[in-house]
Structures are given as structure tokens and as C-alpha cells.
Amino acid sequence: MSSEQDRDIIICRCEDITEREVRECIRRHGLTTVDEVRKILRAGMGLCQGKTCSALVRRILAEETGKKAEDIGLPSARQPAKPVEFGIFLQEGDR
Amino acid sequence: MNYKQSGVLTGEELRLPDNETLCRGKTIIIECVENIPCDPCETSCPKGAITVGGNICNLPKIDYTKCSGCGLCVAVCPGLAIFMAEKSPKGDWAEITIPYELLPHPKNGERVITMDRSGCDVGTGEIVRVTEFKKVQKSRLIVTVRIPAEDLNMVRHFRIAEGNHEQ
Amino acid sequence: MALKINKCDILIIGGGPAGLEAAYHAAKAAPGLKISIVEENFLLGGQLIKQTHSFFGSKNQFAGKRGFEIAELLMDRVRKNPDIDIHLQTSALGCYEGGIVACESMAEGCLKEFQPGRTIVAAGARENMAPFPGNDLPGVFGAGAAQTLMNVYGVLPGRKVVMLGAGNIGLIVSYQLMQAGAEVLAIIEGLPMIGGYHVHAAKIRRMGVPILASHTVVRATGKSTLEEVEVAPIDKNWKIAGESTVFQADTLCLAVGLTPGTELLEQSGCRMAFVKELGGHVAWHNDRMETSRPEILVAGDVSGIEEASTAMLEGKIAGLAAAEGLSGLDLSDEISRAQQELAGIRKGPYGEKACLGKDKLCKLSVR
Amino acid sequence: MKYDAIIIGGGIIGASIAYNLTKQGMRSVAVFEKNYISSGSTGRCGGGIRQQWASPENCKLAVKSVHLFEKLDQELGFDTEYYQGGYLLLAFTDEEVEQFRKNVVMQQGAGVPVRLIGVDEVAAKFPFLDTSDLKAAAHCRTDGHINPMLVNQAYADAAKRNGADIHLFTEVVRIVRDRDRINSVITADVRTFETGVLINAGGGFSAEVAAMAGITIPTRPQRHEILITEPLEKFMDPMVIDFHHHIYFRQTKHGSVVMGYGDPHEPYTHNIQGSLEFLKTMSLMITKVVPAMKKVKIVRQWAGLYNMSPDAQPILGKVPGVSNYYQAVGFSGHGLMLAPAVAELMAELIVTGRTSMDISDLSIDRFAGRTEFKLEKAVV
Amino acid sequence: MRIDKHPVLHFEKGRKVQFYFDGRPMTGHEGEAVTAALHANGVMVLSHSLKRRHPRGLFCAIGKCASCMMRVDGQDNVRTCILPLREGMRIETQEGKGRLK
CATH class of the missing domain: 3.30.9.10 (D-Amino Acid Oxidase, subunit A, domain 2)
Structure with missing residues (x-):
């Protein structure tokens, strides 16, 4: 098998975090919530703010903790809902 | 394998009209076996030959005595699940009418390769009629293919053989 | 450019089928209410604009019309109403104290603040990702992304395609890919059954596309873009149970479900609940589409994954409920007619999931 | 269940005190955190570590902390991005x-x-x-500067390795006190844990934690x-x-x-x-x-x-009238940067009754009978 | 890979404009998404991931996932899947993080 074929499963595209890393982090620190994985590993902290990976992280957490996916709560949703430049918050004179 | 596994209806799930009905003239065949919320076949039929009823999820019922073979329901069915069939009284040929939304468009007289519900080649056929009900459904052709009578229950699609089509 | 403060009665977040219908019916039922729609894209219509298949349902839900044609109809009647103003390329950034919704107008390069009497969140959903090696290779798309490319912009995503997922989206997009001139090599489905409507499956099967149920994508490979997709049969526990097949493909579309895009609702402090049947976490809401926060309503996929016809009806109900709350008019007859219509199109086996999900929600307390 | 020490709060202060208590030989130590490690103020802070303060007390503590931070990754076996x-x-x-x-x-x-x-x-x-x-x-x-979440987790992990129990998602809802002694805590899931000493590391909720023990503090x-x-x-x-x-x-x-x-x-x-x-x-x-x-x-x-204190400086040590209650509260926005030093000194105080650096200036006694305080100005 | 003929759709395209991808001139249609124009020109790799340097392409196409971040007219981390193409746009594969200028 070539190394290309052996490539990891990407969970968080923005922060380039693999399934193996998520599992290892959960096991090493005994994590049980999506928010903890975010804070420790940065999965879900990237430019899309976890829109793509949170559901996958929840699934892995469920597997690792033996819980049901629905018992693993929502991560905190913080503003802004998408990246936005400082400039738009300035009044005309300050720009 | 049932149709939920394969995507292909088999004899048991199909409710095909009997031979007598088929030989009487154009008859519709509705291959709609699930209770999906949909009723344009009923509302489009000028003869009242198709009934869905009060519950929009009911399966359509056909009154073969009322069907005039106009083909409007073939043009309107969102699921492309209505076909029209006809057998020659002598049983030496049959015609199947198929809704078609692909390019290139088939032309009258063209020979095509006929295909069954799973996309396997059945044989050949000849395009005998190409219509479009523009008011009912834009960009959908209603194509009638003449095929051997014994192929009638199998053929549900066709493809234009490469090199056969004149641009 | 100066900051813009927009006063409005109803703010609708999302200009897809749910949002457009909410705006149209609110404006029609209570003339004079000022309604604003914010839409992130530079086009209205949401996911409808890329639907080329004809819709099910009845006349009221534009049955038989193709999705993009319905989108045009919905847009048209919203545009014609002077009480509705439309902000394209405008994203909602957050819901803040005092009921303020902050938006960024990318077109005008400025902040727009709204302080509406009611907010209808019709923000839709996003496509799920699937975990397999190579899932981030260029050429691996969301099925909706492939659809956007080919049906909105007229650009073919690839020539040889493998589709993962035999739900309605996987089946419909496969058919559309064939229409656009691509070759669909196979549709892969992890479950033992095809999830989508049989008529959609039949359409693509008779064109010769195999649907491999109880199969999964083992890996996607390629140097800098996708070249091969390895597929294998799986057992009930999703373990590999047979030999792999390798497809030479330049495109792999993922149609493995949608997740409601609920960030704004969470931020607003709406009560959230996980309802598997609705696609994940959704905001609690009643049959008038009102959430636990009385000034916030929901409609469409953000309130539970279904399809465009139900989204339109939910939009209508939310629009009417919001208009009723602000205008003091009694719109209960109209609301209950729309509710009955919605119940009608959820009656069949494919509506069961949504009914179950919505029932589960209703049984939870508002808290 | 009985512990020698119970710490309320799994932020940087609670976790680092737990680690230092176990390091200094205390056998059974527990942390009660109502959410998860660093879910409160620590995980929300800016992560700066500075020694430039307007008061000599703060400077001294900060200098000691920096010396400890310099060796911390090695000591805790974790990259904290210091x-x-x-x-x-x-x-x-x-x-x-x-x-x-x-x-x-x-x-x-x-x-x-x-x-x-x-x-x-x-x-x-x-x-x-x-x-x-x-x-x-x-x-x-x-x-x-440092990554606050990582250093907090590293302390908690190290404390756990040393035998401490970290009870996450476990809120203490009652503190049982008998005259000058705290006997036990009761959690939201109605479990009782007896304790030798109780340490308030409640961060933004320090006054509420103290109040459960019948103690009023000005944070x-x-x-x-x-x-x-x-x-x-x-x-x-x-x-x-x-x-x-x-x-x-x-x-x-x-x-x-x-x-x-x-x-x-x-x-x-x-x-x-x-x-x-x-x-x-x-x-x-x-x-x-x-x-x-x-x-x-x-x-x-x-x-x-x-967690603001009247003079924007931490409040450390015991309170009059309660023999086995300790607190490390009122950090006024700079708890993370002082944590290594504070935790070491608090552990010394709890285990031996003495500290290797004088922190009596930071005890609650400094507020007794006063209404005007010299404010630490170097706070943003 | 533009679709010339389609059985259902008729594509109303904006006027043809020139733009630059990594300095190479390309043509696209005004108002279409930048990623669509790139894709039509055969550009599938839009960036490389931050740590592993995996090539990345379009994924969601509706501005949700951040997979299409590129440098546009010198500005880093621009979502190109919801950015309308304009004449003369300079689009670059962004390697690494954004820059403070």
C-alpha cells in the first residue's frame, strides 16, 4: 500500500485534524464533549467554526464514550456566524 | 433482492395490464409503488381515468376503460414512472412510450438499443413518435419505440447507439 | 460607508423556499408590515435554483414543475411586493441582546443591523461529510456542490462520478449528472436499502447505473485530485465483508445527509433538542413554527431536514404566524389550512420520519 | 466517600492547586467542576503571562510564576504553547x-x-x-503567553496521574459546615463527600461558593x-x-x-x-x-x-472563624499568570501551615475595617 | 468542462471576462462564482491544507465549509465559492495562513 493510500481520515478540514488525532485526544484526556475536543485539539475552531466536523466529532465521541450521539450535547455557537472583517464595524470616518 | 435493495421492480411488484387491454390500444402503465405525496397524474388526466383520491399519498388507480392514451400523464409524472404500451392485435409488434430527458434527442425512424429496468440491453427498436407537451412539461420528450411484442414488459429505456445519430 | 440600521417588522434569514414563502404570505396576509429578507448568496431561491427535476406534491405545491421554475415563481411574487425588501449577499452574523440581528452586506461592504419584531430563521442546512481516507481530496464534493456547479453555473464537476448515498439527493443528483453529460459509475449506499423514492432509483437504474446497497467507500485516492474510489461490501455492523472494487473516477459526490444550520438559533438562546429524525439538533418549535423564544420562528430544513415542498409550507405557516402576532389580525383559519396541507404531504411512508421527529419535539416541554 | 482536600472549581487555579497538593504528598484530593476543565474563566481568558505590575506583591508572585512556567511543560509532560x-x-x-x-x-x-x-x-x-x-x-x-486550555488540562491530567479525582460535570450545591469546620459537600446528583479541607477556587462564582459555606467575601x-x-x-x-x-x-x-x-x-x-x-x-x-x-x-x-476583588488583587489563604476553609479567589483577570506560584504556595499553606514566600498581604484580612483600597492599576 | 448543451437548462451567462489564476490569464463569465470559473478552466486544487499540505478543492459550494479560501486581489482567506467573478480579478492559491499587510 502506498503512503498516499495510507493517508489519514480528515475530520476537521479547516484545522487539518485526523480521526486518529481526535480519538487519541479523547482517550488521553478523558473527554466527553465536543467543546472539550475543540478547545484541546482545535477541531472545529477553524474558519468554518465546526460546521463541517462537529457531527463527525460527536460520532467519534459517542463511539469512544459508549454514549448515544444524541446524549453528546451541542458545542457552543459563538458569533459571528462567519468570519467578518474588523473594517465593517467601523464608522465611515474611521475606515 | 426486492426493489428497495435493487431499485428495480420485479414481476410481483408490478401491476401490468392484461393482454386484452394492451391489444385494445394505447394503455398506460404506472410503475409507482410507494405512497409518495403526489397527484399530478390524477389532475392532468382529461378523462378522469386516474384516481389518487383524498389522501395525496394514495397510489394511483387506473380505469382502463376511460384511458384514451393521450400521454399527458406520461409527460407530467414527476417521477417519470408512467409509460404507455400498445400491442398489435396480431401480436407481431408492440409500442412502448417512454418519458425522456436526455440529449441527444431521438428522431423518428431512428434505430435504438432498448434497455430494461436495470439498464441491461434487451434488443433493438425503432423510434416511431417523438412528442413534447410543452405546456405540461418543458424539456421532456414523450418517445414511442416500436419493439418486438415479447419485449414489451421488459423495455423501459433506450439509448441511441453511438454513430447512429445524425446531428 | 456608514453603518446601516434597518427597521423592519419581520426579518427573514435565508431566501430559499421557506424564507420566500414566509415573506410572501406574511406580506399578503398583513399588508403594510415591513419585511426584510437577508440572503447570503448573490441569488435568491436557495437550493431550489439547482433542482432540475419536477416536484411531487399537488398543484398548491407546484407539482410537476421543475425546482428552478418554482424558484422563479417564488422569487417573482416576492419581488413584486413593495413591502418586502431583499438584501442579497448579506449574511447574518449573530443575534445579540435587544433582539438585534447583525448582518454583513458583502455587496455594500457594510454592517446592517436589524431590530425586527419577529425573526424567521430559514437558514437551511449543510451537507454532511463522510469519514474515509482521502475524504478531503479535490474532486470529493458534497452532492449539492456538484449540483450547484452543473445546474447553476453550467460547469460539469467531472466526467466519471461515484455517488455515495442512495437517498433522494444521491439519486436525483446522479440523474442530473447523467443529464449534464457525466457518467455515473455507481451509487454506493451503506444501508441495505435504497433510502430515496423508488421512482428516482428506477430512473437512474434503467439508465444502467448500478446501486450498490450495503457498500461503503473504503478510500479515495489520487495525486493531487481524485483518481480512484475503492468500494467494498459491508455487513450490518458496517465492517468490510468482501472484496473491494476500484472505480476510476474523477469525482466522488457525498450525499450522506444534511444537518440543520442552527447556529443563529443557538446564539439566540432558543431551546435546542437533538432529534435524529430531523437531522440532528434543531430548535424546539410548535406547529406554528414558533420557538421557545416567542419573537423567533423557524421554517424549512433548519427546523428539521425534509424537502422543498414542506419547506414552502412551513415558511407559509411561519410567515402567517409572525404576521398574526404583529398585526393583531386573526389568521388562524389560514394557518390551520396550511397545517392540514402540510400534514397531508407528510402522510406517506416518506413523511413518517418527519412526523415522528416533529411529534418528538412537541412532546418536549418548552422550558 | 472522604477526601483529605476538596477543591471547588476545575479552572487553572483549582487544577494547579490539586496538582501541587498531590505533589506535596497529600493523598486524597478531589476537584469538583460543574462543567469541564477550563470551561469557565480560564478557557475564556487572553492567555498573557506578565511580570509588569504596579504593586510589588503582584510582581513577586508573577516572577515566581514565570520561573515555574519556564519548567512547566517538562514537569507536566505536555506542550502548553508557552x-x-x-x-x-x-x-x-x-x-x-x-x-x-x-x-x-x-x-x-x-x-x-x-x-x-x-x-x-x-x-x-x-x-x-x-x-x-x-x-x-x-x-x-x-x-x-500560553494556551490557557492546554495548561489547565495539563495540570488536571497531572493531578489525576498523581491520584487526584477530577469530578467533571459535577456541581457542588451545598457545603455542610459545623461551627468552625466544614465537614462535607453535597453535589447536584445528591452525593455527599466528606473532606479534611475545602478550597474555594470558584473563579467567577467564588462569592457563591463561599456563601454556601456561610462565608461572605468581597469578590x-x-x-x-x-x-x-x-x-x-x-x-x-x-x-x-x-x-x-x-x-x-x-x-x-x-x-x-x-x-x-x-x-x-x-x-x-x-x-x-x-x-x-x-x-x-x-x-x-x-x-x-x-x-x-x-x-x-x-x-x-x-x-x-x-472575579474582581476590591483592590483588583487576589485574595489568598484562610478566613477568620473557619478552620479548614481556604480560598484562592478574586484574581481580577490575572489568575492564569499567577497560578503556578499561587498553587504552590497554597499547597504549602494547606499541607504545612507555612508558605515559602510571604503571601499574608494577600489574605482577606487586608480588607478588614477598610472601605478605600489602593487599586492595582495595571489591569485591563 | 462547460456544459454546452443541456436537455433541461439554458444557462444565461454573463459577458466573457478575463481573470488571472496564479498569474495565468483565464476566461470566465462575469457574475459566476469564482470557483465555477476556475473549475471550467480545469483548476481543481484551490489551496493546500495548513498542516499536512493536502491539496484542497471545492467542497460545499455555498459558503459554509471554508474549503475554497483563496487569495483574491491580494486579500487572503476569501470564500471564492460565493464570490462573483469580475473582470481582471487576480486569484491565487493561498499557501499557508493569511498575512497582515
């Missing part, structure tokens, strides 16, 4: 320059390698700053808002504080810039909602100081609680 990139304090008025001058002398006396630098040097070394209105700056090269929660930008290629080393515009900012190892604005008019509440007003103010202030930020994107905003 980075000694320095700290730059900006002065925009003559009064500020004068205050800086005095502070620098005092700080140097406390062993802080700090110096006052001129505008030209600032402009040359830190070209991202707009120096047009700047008068001077104070720079300390051994200051720096109050105050919201502080903060945001983080998209990741940028590295452009700055030091953490920057600007008391004039009430802002601070630093670039994380990841590349994103963390920044906060301390609103001087913020009321005392437990509210930690992010506000639109903060985005506007922060945007205005940061683009004054770093004009190129105009085009940089904000990715996330949030808020946390400063």
Missing part, C-alpha cells in the same frame, strides 16, 4: 509615561527584566503598530469580552497592552490574534453573552493601534468573567 515573546505596554500620555517610569524602577527591584523604550525603537521592532501618537513603551522580554463577577481572528503568518512576538485604549492583544502559536477590550463601565453580573457593542469598540481600538487589522477577519467572539 512562549516568552515578551510583553509590550504602550503609553500614550505623559501621565502614563511617568507612571511607567515609576513602575519600571519598582519592577526592576523585584527582579523583572523590564525597560522603558522610546517610540523609534518601538517603531523599528514592532512595525505593525501605529506609533504616531505613542509616547513610550515598557518592554519585558521574559513575559509571554464580584464582571464580564470581559474577547475575540479571535483568522490565523495569520507570524507577525508579532510580544503580547501588547494598551491601558489608554483599554485593549490587549497577542498572536497565538496557531497564528490567530486574541484580543480583548476591558470596558471600564461594565457592571457586575454573571452575564457572559457576547455583544455587538464590543465588536464595534474592539474594531475601533485595534485598528487605531494596528491599522492593518482593518482587513483581518474576526472568527469568534466570547466573554468570560473577571
Whole structure:
């Protein structure tokens, strides 16, 4: 098998975090919530703010903790809902 | 394998009209076996030959005595699940009418390769009629293919053989 | 450019089928209410604009019309109403104290603040990702992304395609890919059954596309873009149970479900609940589409994954409920007619999931 | 179940005290955290570590902390992203320059390698700053910053390895006290845990924790808002504080810039909602100081609680009248940077009754009978 | 890979404009998404991931996932899947993080 074929499963595209890393982090620190994985590993902290990976992280957490996916709560949703430049918050004179 | 596994209806799930009905003239065949919320076949039929009823999820019922073979329901069915069939009284040929939304468009007289519900080649056929009900459904052709009578229950699609089509 | 403060009665977040219908019916039922729609894209219509298949349902839900044609109809009647103003390329950034919704107008390069009497969140959903090696290779798309490319912009995503997922989206997009001139090599489905409507499956099967149920994508490979997709049969526990097949493909579309895009609702402090049947976490809401926060309503996929016809009806109900709350008019007859219509199109086996999900929600307390 | 020590609060203070107690030989130690590690103020803070303070007590503690931080990754076996990139304090008025001058002398006396630098040097070394209105700056090269979540987790993990029990998602709802002794705590899931000593490390909720034990302490929660930008290629080393515009900012190892604005008019509440007003103010202030930020994107905003004490300095040690209650509270926004030193000293106090560095100035006794306090001014 | 003929759709395209991808001139249609124009020109790799340097392409196409971040007219981390193409746009593969300028 070539190394290309052996490539990891990407969970968080923005922060380039693999399934193996998520599992290892959960096991090493005994994590049980999506928010903890975010804070420790940065999965879900990237430019899309976890829109793509949170559901996958929840699934892995469920597997690792033996819980049901629905018992693993929502991560905190913080503003802004998408990246936005400082400039738009300035009044005309300050720009 | 049932149709939920394969995507292909088999004899048991199909409710095909009997031979007598088929030989009487154009008859519709509705291959709609699930209770999906949909009723344009009923509302489009000028003869009242198709009934869905009060519950929009009911399966359509056909009154073969009322069907005039106009083909409007073939043009309107969102699921492309209505076909029209006809057998020659002598049983030496049959015609199947198929809704078609692909390019290139088939032309009258063209020979095509006929295909069954799973996309396997059945044989050949000849395009005998190409219509479009523009008011009912834009960009959908209603194509009638003449095929051997014994192929009638199998053929549900066709493809234009490469090199056969004149641009 | 100066900051813009927009006063409005109803703010609708999302200009897809749910949002457009909410705006149209609110404006029609209570003339004079000022309604604003914010839409992130530079086009209205949401996911409808890329639907080329004809819709099910009845006349009221534009049955038989193709999705993009319905989108045009919905847009048209919203545009014609002077009480509705439309902000394209405008994203909602957050819901803040005092009921303020902050938006960024990318077109005008400025902040727009709204302080509406009611907010209808019709923000839709996003496509799920699937975990397999190579899932981030260029050429691996969301099925909706492939659809956007080919049906909105007229650009073919690839020539040889493998589709993962035999739900309605996987089946419909496969058919559309064939229409656009691509070759669909196979549709892969992890479950033992095809999830989508049989008529959609039949359409693509008779064109010769195999649907491999109880199969999964083992890996996607390629140097800098996708070249091969390895597929294998799986057992009930999703373990590999047979030999792999390798497809030479330049495109792999993922149609493995949608997740409601609920960030704004969470931020607003709406009560959230996980309802598997609705696609994940959704905001609690009643049959008038009102959430636990009385000034916030929901409609469409953000309130539970279904399809465009139900989204339109939910939009209508939310629009009417919001208009009723602000205008003091009694719109209960109209609301209950729309509710009955919605119940009608959820009656069949494919509506069961949504009914179950919505029932589960209703049984939870508002808290 | 009985513990020798129970700590309420799994933030940096609670976790580091738990670690130091086990390190100093205490056998059964437990932390009760109502959420998860670093879910409160620690995981929400800016992550700066500085020694430039306006009071000698704070300087002394901070210097000790930096010595401990320097060895911490090795000691805890974890990369906490600790980075000694320095700290730059900006002065925009003559009064500020004068205050800086005095502070620098005092700080140097406390062993802080700090110096006052001129505008030209600032402009040359830190070209991202707009120096047009700047008068001077104070720079300390051994200051720096850390990833708060990682260091908190590292302490908790290390405490666990040493035998401590970390009870997450377990809220203490009652503290059972019999006259001058605390006997036990009761959790929300109605379990009782007896304890030898109780340590209040409740952060933004320290007054509520104390109240459960029938103790009144003068700490109050105050919201502080903060945001983080998209990741940028590295452009700055030091953490920057600007008391004039009430802002601070630093670039994380990841590349994103963390920044906060301390609103001087913020009321005392437990509210930690992010506000639109903060985005506007922060945007205005940061683009004054770093004009190129105009085009940089904000990715996330949030808020946390400063646990304010009357003089903006921590309150450490025991309280009169309760024999086995200890507290490490009221850090007023700088708990993370003092944690290693405070935790070590608190553990000494609890285990031996004595501390290797005098922290009696920081006991609650300092407020007795006083209504006016000398405020630690170097707080944003 | 533009679709010339389609059985259902008729594509109303904006006027042809020139733009630059990593300095190479290309043509696209004004108003279409930048990623669509790139894709039509055979550009599938839009960036490389931050740590592993995996090539990345379009994924969601509706501005949700951040997989299409590129440098546009010098500005980093621009979502190109919801950015309308304009004449003369300079689009670059962004390697690494954004820059403070």
C-alpha cells in the first residue's frame, strides 16, 4: 500500500485534524464533549467554526464514550456566524 | 433482492395490464409503488381515468376503460414512472412510450438499443413518435419505440447507439 | 460607508423556499408590515435554483414543475411586493441582546443591523461529510456542490462520478449528472436499502447505473485530485465483508445527509433538542413554527431536514404566524389550512420520519 | 466517600492547586467542576503571562510564576504553547509615561527584566503598530503567553496521574459546615463527600461558593469580552497592552490574534453573552493601534468573567472563624499568570501551615475595617 | 468542462471576462462564482491544507465549509465559492495562513 493510500481520515478540514488525532485526544484526556475536543485539539475552531466536523466529532465521541450521539450535547455557537472583517464595524470616518 | 435493495421492480411488484387491454390500444402503465405525496397524474388526466383520491399519498388507480392514451400523464409524472404500451392485435409488434430527458434527442425512424429496468440491453427498436407537451412539461420528450411484442414488459429505456445519430 | 440600521417588522434569514414563502404570505396576509429578507448568496431561491427535476406534491405545491421554475415563481411574487425588501449577499452574523440581528452586506461592504419584531430563521442546512481516507481530496464534493456547479453555473464537476448515498439527493443528483453529460459509475449506499423514492432509483437504474446497497467507500485516492474510489461490501455492523472494487473516477459526490444550520438559533438562546429524525439538533418549535423564544420562528430544513415542498409550507405557516402576532389580525383559519396541507404531504411512508421527529419535539416541554 | 482536600472549581487555579497538593504528598484530593476543565474563566481568558505590575506583591508572585512556567511543560509532560515573546505596554500620555517610569524602577527591584523604550525603537521592532501618537513603551522580554486550555488540562491530567479525582460535570450545591469546620459537600446528583479541607477556587462564582459555606467575601463577577481572528503568518512576538485604549492583544502559536477590550463601565453580573457593542469598540481600538487589522477577519467572539476583588488583587489563604476553609479567589483577570506560584504556595499553606514566600498581604484580612483600597492599576 | 448543451437548462451567462489564476490569464463569465470559473478552466486544487499540505478543492459550494479560501486581489482567506467573478480579478492559491499587510 502506498503512503498516499495510507493517508489519514480528515475530520476537521479547516484545522487539518485526523480521526486518529481526535480519538487519541479523547482517550488521553478523558473527554466527553465536543467543546472539550475543540478547545484541546482545535477541531472545529477553524474558519468554518465546526460546521463541517462537529457531527463527525460527536460520532467519534459517542463511539469512544459508549454514549448515544444524541446524549453528546451541542458545542457552543459563538458569533459571528462567519468570519467578518474588523473594517465593517467601523464608522465611515474611521475606515 | 426486492426493489428497495435493487431499485428495480420485479414481476410481483408490478401491476401490468392484461393482454386484452394492451391489444385494445394505447394503455398506460404506472410503475409507482410507494405512497409518495403526489397527484399530478390524477389532475392532468382529461378523462378522469386516474384516481389518487383524498389522501395525496394514495397510489394511483387506473380505469382502463376511460384511458384514451393521450400521454399527458406520461409527460407530467414527476417521477417519470408512467409509460404507455400498445400491442398489435396480431401480436407481431408492440409500442412502448417512454418519458425522456436526455440529449441527444431521438428522431423518428431512428434505430435504438432498448434497455430494461436495470439498464441491461434487451434488443433493438425503432423510434416511431417523438412528442413534447410543452405546456405540461418543458424539456421532456414523450418517445414511442416500436419493439418486438415479447419485449414489451421488459423495455423501459433506450439509448441511441453511438454513430447512429445524425446531428 | 456608514453603518446601516434597518427597521423592519419581520426579518427573514435565508431566501430559499421557506424564507420566500414566509415573506410572501406574511406580506399578503398583513399588508403594510415591513419585511426584510437577508440572503447570503448573490441569488435568491436557495437550493431550489439547482433542482432540475419536477416536484411531487399537488398543484398548491407546484407539482410537476421543475425546482428552478418554482424558484422563479417564488422569487417573482416576492419581488413584486413593495413591502418586502431583499438584501442579497448579506449574511447574518449573530443575534445579540435587544433582539438585534447583525448582518454583513458583502455587496455594500457594510454592517446592517436589524431590530425586527419577529425573526424567521430559514437558514437551511449543510451537507454532511463522510469519514474515509482521502475524504478531503479535490474532486470529493458534497452532492449539492456538484449540483450547484452543473445546474447553476453550467460547469460539469467531472466526467466519471461515484455517488455515495442512495437517498433522494444521491439519486436525483446522479440523474442530473447523467443529464449534464457525466457518467455515473455507481451509487454506493451503506444501508441495505435504497433510502430515496423508488421512482428516482428506477430512473437512474434503467439508465444502467448500478446501486450498490450495503457498500461503503473504503478510500479515495489520487495525486493531487481524485483518481480512484475503492468500494467494498459491508455487513450490518458496517465492517468490510468482501472484496473491494476500484472505480476510476474523477469525482466522488457525498450525499450522506444534511444537518440543520442552527447556529443563529443557538446564539439566540432558543431551546435546542437533538432529534435524529430531523437531522440532528434543531430548535424546539410548535406547529406554528414558533420557538421557545416567542419573537423567533423557524421554517424549512433548519427546523428539521425534509424537502422543498414542506419547506414552502412551513415558511407559509411561519410567515402567517409572525404576521398574526404583529398585526393583531386573526389568521388562524389560514394557518390551520396550511397545517392540514402540510400534514397531508407528510402522510406517506416518506413523511413518517418527519412526523415522528416533529411529534418528538412537541412532546418536549418548552422550558 | 472522604477526601483529605476538596477543591471547588476545575479552572487553572483549582487544577494547579490539586496538582501541587498531590505533589506535596497529600493523598486524597478531589476537584469538583460543574462543567469541564477550563470551561469557565480560564478557557475564556487572553492567555498573557506578565511580570509588569504596579504593586510589588503582584510582581513577586508573577516572577515566581514565570520561573515555574519556564519548567512547566517538562514537569507536566505536555506542550502548553508557552512562549516568552515578551510583553509590550504602550503609553500614550505623559501621565502614563511617568507612571511607567515609576513602575519600571519598582519592577526592576523585584527582579523583572523590564525597560522603558522610546517610540523609534518601538517603531523599528514592532512595525505593525501605529506609533504616531505613542509616547513610550515598557518592554519585558521574559513575559509571554500560553494556551490557557492546554495548561489547565495539563495540570488536571497531572493531578489525576498523581491520584487526584477530577469530578467533571459535577456541581457542588451545598457545603455542610459545623461551627468552625466544614465537614462535607453535597453535589447536584445528591452525593455527599466528606473532606479534611475545602478550597474555594470558584473563579467567577467564588462569592457563591463561599456563601454556601456561610462565608461572605468581597469578590464580584464582571464580564470581559474577547475575540479571535483568522490565523495569520507570524507577525508579532510580544503580547501588547494598551491601558489608554483599554485593549490587549497577542498572536497565538496557531497564528490567530486574541484580543480583548476591558470596558471600564461594565457592571457586575454573571452575564457572559457576547455583544455587538464590543465588536464595534474592539474594531475601533485595534485598528487605531494596528491599522492593518482593518482587513483581518474576526472568527469568534466570547466573554468570560473577571472575579474582581476590591483592590483588583487576589485574595489568598484562610478566613477568620473557619478552620479548614481556604480560598484562592478574586484574581481580577490575572489568575492564569499567577497560578503556578499561587498553587504552590497554597499547597504549602494547606499541607504545612507555612508558605515559602510571604503571601499574608494577600489574605482577606487586608480588607478588614477598610472601605478605600489602593487599586492595582495595571489591569485591563 | 462547460456544459454546452443541456436537455433541461439554458444557462444565461454573463459577458466573457478575463481573470488571472496564479498569474495565468483565464476566461470566465462575469457574475459566476469564482470557483465555477476556475473549475471550467480545469483548476481543481484551490489551496493546500495548513498542516499536512493536502491539496484542497471545492467542497460545499455555498459558503459554509471554508474549503475554497483563496487569495483574491491580494486579500487572503476569501470564500471564492460565493464570490462573483469580475473582470481582471487576480486569484491565487493561498499557501499557508493569511498575512497582515
